[in-house]
Amino acid sequence: MNNPTKIRIIGSVGSGKTTLAKKLSAKWKIPYYELDNVVWRRESTGDIRRTEEERNQFLxxxxxxxxxxxxGVHNEEWTNDTFEKADLIIFLDTPYYIRTYRIIKRFIKQKLRIEKSHYEPTWQIFFKMFKWNRYFEEVGKRNVLKILDSYNTHSVIYKGIRMKKLEYALY
Known part of the structure; x- marks a missing residue:
């Protein structure tokens, strides 16, 4: 596969989006961006939600x-360009139980300060992640698959749990 230069990675919380983005970024020397950081301006005093205009201009x-x-998991209308302009779209359809395990593992690592976080890892956010994960399983996944119907010539759905297999296929 020729190295794509515009890549959109989508999946639920805990699916491996950030991990894959970092690895591909390092391998291909392409900057990566988290959609959460497009929505939120990270300040030392706390996160501030960008206005729609600021968010859209930044994106x-x-x-x-x-x-x-x-x-990012975001697939609302404001993210349409991320799909339309992408050379490659990767949907990480990681099994639900693996995502659940990763949410727990990430929270523990963040609480122990072994892993950095853009946000304060509170119990409230921890429990929200389970809700978001369930919502994605029940509703969000269908929305993503519907979007990918329009881009099937340059999209990949990865259902595995070992990122190495996907990385090897992409390299």
Whole structure:
């Protein structure tokens, strides 16, 4: 596979989006962006939600550049360009039980300060992640598959749990 220069990675919380984005970014020397950081401006005093206009301008600046990897669960209308302009779309359809395990593992690592986080790892967010994971399983996955119908010539659905297999296929 020729190295794509515009990659969109989508999946639920705990699916491996950030891990894959970081690895592909390092391998192909392409900057990666987390959609959560497009929605939120990270400040030392706490996160501040960008206005729709700020968010859309920030995302347009990314998608209008020559190369990017964008990862996130977001698939609302404001993210349409991330799909339309992508050379490759990767849907990480990781099994539900693996995502659940990863949510727990991540929370423990963040609480022990072994893993960095863009947000304060509170119990409230921890429990929200389980809700988001369940919602994605019941509703969000269907929405993603519907979106991918329009981009099936350059999209990949990965149902595995070992990222190495996917990485090897992409390299």
């Amino acid at each position: 347009a600046g990314i998608t209008n550049s020559n190369a990017w990897i964008i990862e």
